[in-house]
Amino acid sequence: MADGLTVDEVGRASSSPPSRRGERRPTPLSWRLMLRYRLTPWWARVLIVFAVSRVFSTVALLTFAGAQQANAWTLASPDYGSFATIWDGHWYYIIAVVGYPADLPVTADGHVGENAWAFMPAYPFVVRGLMALTGLPFATLAVVVSVACAAGTALLFYRLMRHSLSESTSLFAVVLFCVAPLSPLLQLAYAESMFLLLLCASLLLLVRRQYLAMLPVVLVLSFTRPGALPLALAIGLHGLLRWWHRHDDLFPTRERVRVAVSAAATALFGVAWLVVAGAVTGVPGAYTETELAWRAPFIGYGPLVPFTPWVDGANWWFPGGSGVVLLVVAVLGFTALMLSPWARRTSVDLRLWGAAYALYLLAVFFPQSSTWRLLMPLFPLLGVLAVPRSKVYRALLVAAFLAAQWVWLYYCWWVNGYDWTPP
Numbered sequence: 001m002a003d004g005l006t007v008d009e010v011g012r013a014s015s016s017p018p019s020r021r022g023e024r025r026p027t028p029l030s031w032r033l034m035l036r037y038r039l040t041p042w043w044a045r046v047l048i049v050f051a052v053s054r055v056f057s058t059v060a061l062l063t064f065a066g067a068q069q070a071n072a073w074t075l076a077s078p079d080y081g082s083f084a085t086i087w088d089g090h091w092y093y094i095i096a097v098v099g100y101p102a103d104l105p106v107t108a109d110g111h112v113g114e115n116a117w118a119f120m121p122a123y124p125f126v127v128r129g130l131m132a133l134t135g136l137p138f139a140t141l142a143v144v145v146s147v148a149c150a151a152g153t154a155l156l157f158y159r160l161m162r163h164s165l166s167e168s169t170s171l172f173a174v175v176l177f178c179v180a181p182l183s184p185l186l187q188l189a190y191a192e193s194m195f196l197l198l199l200c201a202s203l204l205l206l207v208r209r210q211y212l213a214m215l216p217v218v219l220v221l222s223f224t225r226p227g228a229l230p231l232a233l234a235i236g237l238h239g240l241l242r243w244w245h246r247h248d249d250l251f252p253t254r255e256r257v258r259v260a261v262s263a264a265a266t267a268l269f270g271v272a273w274l275v276v277a278g279a280v281t282g283v284p285g286a287y288t289e290t291e292l293a294w295r296a297p298f299i300g301y302g303p304l305v306p307f308t309p310w311v312d313g314a315n316w317w318f319p320g321g322s323g324v325v326l327l328v329v330a331v332l333g334f335t336a337l338m339l340s341p342w343a344r345r346t347s348v349d350l351r352l353w354g355a356a357y358a359l360y361l362l363a364v365f366f367p368q369s370s371t372w373r374l375l376m377p378l379f380p381l382l383g384v385l386a387v388p389r390s391k392v393y394r395a396l397l398v399a400a401f402l403a404a405q406w407v408w409l410y411y412c413w414w415v416n417g418y419d420w421t422p423p
Contacts, residue, residue: 042167043155046174050154053178054147054187060405061184064414071415081139086415087422089189091116093138095124096131104281104290111301112289117277122224123191142189149193150186154178156200161383163207164347172394173386177379181404182372184413185423192376195225199377202231206238207349211258218266227377228270230360234353235263241348295366297420306363313367334358342387350380369412369421 037045058080065083070076073086085093095116105113123145130141154174161170177183186193198221205214214235222228239259242251277286288304299312314323337343338351357377365374385397412423 042158042171045171046154046158047151049171049175050151050178053175053183056179056402057184057187057405060409061187061413064409068414069417071419073415081137081143084143084187085139085189087413088119089142091119092124092127092142092189092191095119095121096128096138096142100277100280102280104283104286107293109301111296112283112286112293114293115290117281117286117290118294120191120223120225120273122220123194126194139189143187146190146193147187149197153186153193153197153200156197156204157380160200160204160207160347160350160380161386164345164350165383165386169383169386169389173383175398176382176386176401179398179401179405180376180379180382181401181408182376182423183401184405184409185373185376188413190373190423191225192373195221195227196376196379198224199227199231200380203350203353203380206235207347209255211235211255211262214262215265219269222266222269222272225377226270227357227360228266230356231353232263232266232270233356233359234349235259235266237352237356238349239263241352295368298366298368304364309364309366310362317367331362337381337384340384343381343384345387346381346383350383354378354381370423372408372412373423 061083062080065080066077068074068076068078068083071086073090074082100116100121104117105115107113127138127141127145130136130145131138134141154177157177158170158174161173165173186196198217201217202214202221205211205217218228218231221231236259239256242249242259243256245251274287277290278284280286283289292301292304295309298316310327311324314327315321317323318326338354343351361371361374365371388394408423412421
């Protein structure tokens, strides 16, 4: 049996331990529970973990909703659906109902203002299609789509972890994914759940070396959230690594071609939305200028210069040079984690993705409260944290993650007066 007991082991486990006189004693409860657990299909275990984790996150969200005061999106003490569609969820609602503007809004000083082009269409259009089919409201269907995609991600993540980790370690990695500090976002009107599902599917196909089969998945991914460009880099690094080890791991010409095609196509997909936004609005840099509008309240308007946003952000948040020191420490800490013995137990392809995505973030994003959400695509690296088998370590890590959910909801989701810490 895959991820379970063999037939012989089932037979032995189902037998009661003999008494001194050769009689059969009743099977101890612990044995029966262990047998029931081992006979449970892997997908059922994953879905049970996911369901239990959603209970905790739902309680946390309802608690904050009950304490929520009237704000720009809701009345006081909103229902779950209303509370789940604030912040970017409202932008997705606008896109689902009216689509994208043909003309970009312009501020009084002539800069492009915040607008819907910052948000890609796959998620709101799926919700819009379901609205047309069912007649149900956006809030209900947005949450349903997010939860369904999150459950699918948990299932695929387990299979992804099983390529390099044991059954129990893979399941614990799923636990960490389900209780992660930002896991409440998996049941809100955000595109992250859909993106993580597509990303996990793409990485699973990558480790299985099904390069061309990735492309339809990556195409949808590229219209869901930014991330196709670092994925193209990860695929390219994967190809270089296979070429380097070609004497030990055959890398025939046909597979080299497939890797090259996959990397090139993924890179093209990564800029497709920029092209669409420019073509519809008539402004070539429509998407980039729209994204820059969100950082203007912090550092003003200016061109996007790769690898400068994090330095600018470090100096803005922590003036006097201390921010740059913290940035260097963070980069060195991430590098040390990627090179640690725990990390070497996981798939090298997932580490390549982690390095590529981290480099992408450093190149283009400005650090602010939403950066925690932008780190979510690094979730395959939770397998690194799942490697240690100490029960005390695992219990403390889960407890820390659960507590961090409340911290994130308090500072980033719950609207507290004039709130400048969006999720």
